[in-house]
Amino acid sequence: xxxTIGIASILTGNERNEVLRYWDLFETKYNSIGxxxxxxxxxxxxxxxxxSIDSVKDELSNLCMELPLIxxxxxxxGFFEAPSKVVYLKVLKTDELIELHRKINDYLAKYCEDLFxxxxxxxxIPHITLAMGDxxxxxxxxxxxxxxxxxxxxxxxxxxxxxxxFKNNGRVELLSSYEIK
Numbered sequence: 524x525x526x527t528i529g530i531a532s533i534l535t536g537n538e539r540n541e542v543l544r545y546w547d548l549f550e551t552k553y554n555s556i557g558x559x560x561x562x563x564x565x566x567x568x569x570x571x572x573x574x575s576i577d578s579v580k581d582e583l584s585n586l587c588m589e590l591p592l593i594x595x596x597x598x599x600x601g602f603f604e605a606p607s608k609v610v611y612l613k614v615l616k617t618d619e620l621i622e623l624h625r626k627i628n629d630y631l632a633k634y635c636e637d638l639f640x641x642x643x644x645x646x647x648i649p650h651i652t653l654a655m656g657d658x659x660x661x662x663x664x665x666x667x668x669x670x671x672x673x674x675x676x677x678x679x680x681x682x683x684x685x686x687x688x689f690k691n692n693g694r695v696e697l698l699s700s701y702e703i704k
Contacts (some may be wrong), residue, residue, distance in 0.1 A: 524574070525573060526573065526576060527572050527573075528686060529567060529568075529639070529667050529686075529688075529695075530567075530568045531563075531565040531566050531683070531685050531687060531698070532566045532685065532700070533540055533556075533564070533683060533685050534565060534566070534679055534696075535682075537677075538597075538678075542564035542651055545612075545654075546564070549570075549610070552695045553666065554657075555655075558653060558656075560693050561687065561697075562657075565651065565653060565685065566595065566649060567642065568638060568678075569624070569627050569628045569643075570631070570635075570687075570689070571631055571632075571637050572635055572637045573631075573636075573675070575634065576688075577648045578634055579631075579634045580698070580699055582630070584701050585625075585687055587684055587701040587702060588704045590626065591703070592680055592682055592703055593680070593681050594680050595609040595615070595620055595649070595678065596615040596676070596678050597613065597614055597678070597679065598615060598616070598676045599612070599666075599674040599676065600612065600653075600670060600673075600674070601613040604669065606632075607656050608655075608658040608660065608663040608673060609655040609658075610653045610663070610667075611624065611650035611651055612672055612675060624644060624647055624649070628642070628647075640698075681703065683703060684699045684703060685698075686700075
């Protein structure tokens with residue numbers, strides 16, 4: 524039996540709290556809670572269908588011992604128009620982040636089938652999602668207009684990777700978290 528898994532970096536500290544404030548804003552002002560299918564604000568790297576989670580868990584711990592700590596830079600809002608309306612914080616695609624993503628993508632390719640196409644290195648747009656899946660066209664445009672002159676920015680050190688499972692009910696469950704040494 525295969526399960527759909529993913530690897531992400533979970534935000535921490537004040538940066539996590541800032542993203543949660545946006546999640547609250549979208550919930551209260553725009554009735555958008557789709558992003559809350561996962562309880563943790565994050566930067567997603569890759570995912571796919573895997574038949575052996577245990578193998579992934581064992582080797583992910585080893586991979587994290589080989590990875591360097593890197594800092595990501597968030598600068599401003601970004602928007603995806605399709606397949607559904609998404610509002611996100613843009614993460615600068617630095618050489619270090621590109622290399623980290625490539626290593627994670629290559630790692631998951633060994634264990635998973637059907638990697639997430641939009642997350643393969645050629646297409647990946649690093650981002651932290653603020654609203655997705657249930658934002659109306661009107662609310663999407665309203666947010667863009669209301670926040671056109673605002674550009675949040677912060678830095679976050681990626682010190683952990685999380686292994687998550689995408690459940691059939693739409694939820695995303697944290698399976699394990701690994702320190703980058």
